[in-house]
Amino acid sequence: MVKTIDYYDYWNKNRDNKVIWQREKLALKIIGNILKDKDKILDIACGNGKFMRIMFNKFKNKNLEIKGIDYSEVEVKEAKSHGLDVKRVNLEEGIPFDNNSFDIIYAGEIIEHLYNADYFLSEVNRILKKGGHIVFSTPNLCAWFNRIFMPLGIQPLFLEPSTKSKLVGAGVLKRFKKESQPVGHIRIFTIAALKDMLKMNNFRNISVKGALYDEGLPKSLLFIDKIFSFEPRLASNLLVIAKK
Numbered sequence: 001m002v003k004t005i006d007y008y009d010y011w012n013k014n015r016d017n018k019v020i021w022q023r024e025k026l027a028l029k030i031i032g033n034i035l036k037d038k039d040k041i042l043d044i045a046c047g048n049g050k051f052m053r054i055m056f057n058k059f060k061n062k063n064l065e066i067k068g069i070d071y072s073e074v075e076v077k078e079a080k081s082h083g084l085d086v087k088r089v090n091l092e093e094g095i096p097f098d099n100n101s102f103d104i105i106y107a108g109e110i111i112e113h114l115y116n117a118d119y120f121l122s123e124v125n126r127i128l129k130k131g132g133h134i135v136f137s138t139p140n141l142c143a144w145f146n147r148i149f150m151p152l153g154i155q156p157l158f159l160e161p162s163t164k165s166k167l168v169g170a171g172v173l174k175r176f177k178k179e180s181q182p183v184g185h186i187r188i189f190t191i192a193a194l195k196d197m198l199k200m201n202n203f204r205n206i207s208v209k210g211a212l213y214d215e216g217l218p219k220s221l222l223f224i225d226k227i228f229s230f231e232p233r234l235a236s237n238l239l240v241i242a243k244k
Helices: 022-034 050-058 073-081 117-127 144-152 171-176 191-200 219-229
Strands: 040-044 065-070 085-088 102-108 128-139 204-211 237-243
Touching (some): 022 237, 144 219, 204 219
Parallel strands (some): 040 102
Antiparallel strands (some): 204 237
């Protein structure tokens, strides 16, 4: 069995917890449009609980029950220090909740980190109530810049062939990358692949929106990135909504 690596050992010391990315803002809007009073929500890969706290605050009149799970011991400990209902879980081994437990599941930037994404989606479907929704974000393999890099022989952004350095295969982009530390991406998806996998795992009413890569691209390129975000096939990040 392949050992799961906790990349938060590095990254939890190198991020700004005050920042909320555009994909997270879009996810909040989507969740706000589908949630009902007293809904039960699960935040998968909740980290230190930042997004959970934002949901509690934004939807405080909805009397929501929000739980979180994450692999990182450090992150789970921090989330619990904020009074959040969070437990440590290895998603490769399943999701430890009963069938039909949740109305909404949010999974921000996690499916690309999993060895068995099909098993993950089948588990999400199992614990969702009938008519429940999954909302998740993930990088887009066919992002506009990757369509430029590939013909030039440059490793597409988001794909990490090495567990030691994300500079491997980056070519001329090496001089622009601020960090060499991988984030642990295992598989990156196209829209078609995500839709096929969701359908295979009994999801329906699938829709996809584009989002910015504002945590990674230089500010000078964000205007271009915003234009491409209106066409999900070319967007840097994808926000996916599906129903059980």
